[in-house]
Amino acid sequence: MRILVIAVFNSLNMVNRMFEGEKHELEMTSNWEKGFTLAVHNTYNLVILDRKLPKIDGLACVKELRENNIMIPILMLTANNSDKDLYDTLEAGNGDYLIKPFTYSEFMGKVRTLLPESKAPRVMKLSFNDLHLDPITHRAWRNDKEFKLTEMESMLLEYLMLKPNQVLTRDMISNYVWGKIFCDYTNKINVHINHLRNKIDRGTERKYIHTVLKCGYTLKAT
Numbered sequence: 001m002r003i004l005v006i007a008v009f010n011s012l013n014m015v016n017r018m019f020e021g022e023k024h025e026l027e028m029t030s031n032w033e034k035g036f037t038l039a040v041h042n043t044y045n046l047v048i049l050d051r052k053l054p055k056i057d058g059l060a061c062v063k064e065l066r067e068n069n070i071m072i073p074i075l076m077l078t079a080n081n082s083d084k085d086l087y088d089t090l091e092a093g094n095g096d097y098l099i100k101p102f103t104y105s106e107f108m109g110k111v112r113t114l115l116p117e118s119k120a121p122r123v124m125k126l127s128f129n130d131l132h133l134d135p136i137t138h139r140a141w142r143n144d145k146e147f148k149l150t151e152m153e154s155m156l157l158e159y160l161m162l163k164p165n166q167v168l169t170r171d172m173i174s175n176y177v178w179g180k181i182f183c184d185y186t187n188k189i190n191v192h193i194n195h196l197r198n199k200i201d202r203g204t205e206r207k208y209i210h211t212v213l214k215c216g217y218t219l220k221a222t
Contacts, residue, residue, distance in 0.1 A: 001025070001115055002043065006035035006061070007050035011077055011100075015048060018107045032056050039070050046114055051078035051089065059088065073114040073151075083191050096152065126161040129221055131200060131208060133157055140200060147199045152177060156192050157200070160209065160219035169216040193217060 005015050005028040012028050019026060027042075029035045032053050039047065047065070051058040058076055065074070076089050076097040089097045098110050126133045132141045138154035140147045149157065155177045159168065170189055177192075193209065201207045210218050 001045040002027070003046045003048060003111075004028075004035065004038055004042075004044045005048045006030070006032060006053065007048065007077060008053065011050050015077075015107075018104055022108075030054070032061055036061070036064060039065060040068060044072055046111065047072060047074045048111075049074055049076055051076055051080065075110055075114055083187075087191060087195055126158060128161050128164050128208065128219060129206075131161070133161055142200050142204070149196070149199065150192075152192055153196045153199070157196055160217065164219045167212045167216055167218050173216065 002025045003019075005012060005026060007015060007028075007030060009030055012030060016026070016028065027038055027044075029038070030053070032055075035049075038044075049058050049061060053061065058078070062074055062076070073096075077100060078085065078089060078097055079100045080086070080089075081099050086097060086099075096110055096114060098107060126135065130143050133154070134140070135154055135158045138149045138151055140149055140154075140157060156173065159173060159176045173189055193211075197207075197209050201209055206221055208219050208221060210220060210222070212218055
C-alpha cells in the first residue's frame with residue numbers, strides 16, 4: 001500500500017518509526033504545497049495528515065484535497081481532544097483521527113481500518129421507513145431532506161440500519177465501525193451518536209435512534 005504522510009518534523013519521525021517492519025511504501029513531507037502536489041499527481045491508499053502544519057490548518061488541507069476530488073481516506077493526527085474539535089475533524093472529510101500522543105497499537109489499528117484492503121464491501125443503499133442511506137457517498141435522506149454524513153457517522157448509521165429493532169452493544173458498534181473494541185470508547189461513540197441524532201432525528205416527531213440504558217443503541221420507529 002502507498003501512504004502519503006504530511007506532517008511536522010516530529011510527527012514524521014514518529015510515523016516513520018511506527019511503520020518500521022511494515023511493507024507499505026511511504027512518501028513523507030512537512031511541506032503542504034509539496035504534499036498536495038504529490039496527492040494530485042500520484043495514487044495513494046491513505047493520507048496521514050497533521051492537524052497543525054506550518055502556516056496552514058490541516059482542516060483547510062482536507063478541504064483542498066476533497067475539492068480536487070481526492071477522496072482517499074485521511075487519518076488526521078491532532079493534539080486537540082475536545083468534542084467540538086474532534087467532530088470538526090471528522091466533518092471536514094477525514095476517515096478518522098488519532099489524538100497525540102498515541103501508541104503503536106492505536107496507530108496501526110487506525111491505519112489498518114482505513115486501508116482499502118481492510119474495508120468490508122459497502123451495500124449500495126439502505127432504507128428504514130422514510131430514512132435512506134447511501135453508504136458509498138455517505139449521504140442520507142429523511143422526508144426528502146438530505147444529510148451529508150462523515151464516514152464514521154455513515155458506518156454507524158449503516159450498522160444500525162442493517163440491524164433495525166436490535167440492541168447493538170458498544171462493543172459491537174466499536175468493532176463494526178472502527179474494526180476493534182476500545183477499552184475506553186464511551187465518549188467516542190457518544191459523540192458520533194449525538195451528531196447523527198442531530199442530523200436525522202432533530203425536528204421530527206418520530207425518533208429513530210434510541211439509547212438502551214447500560215447496554216447500547218437501537219434503531220426503531222416509535
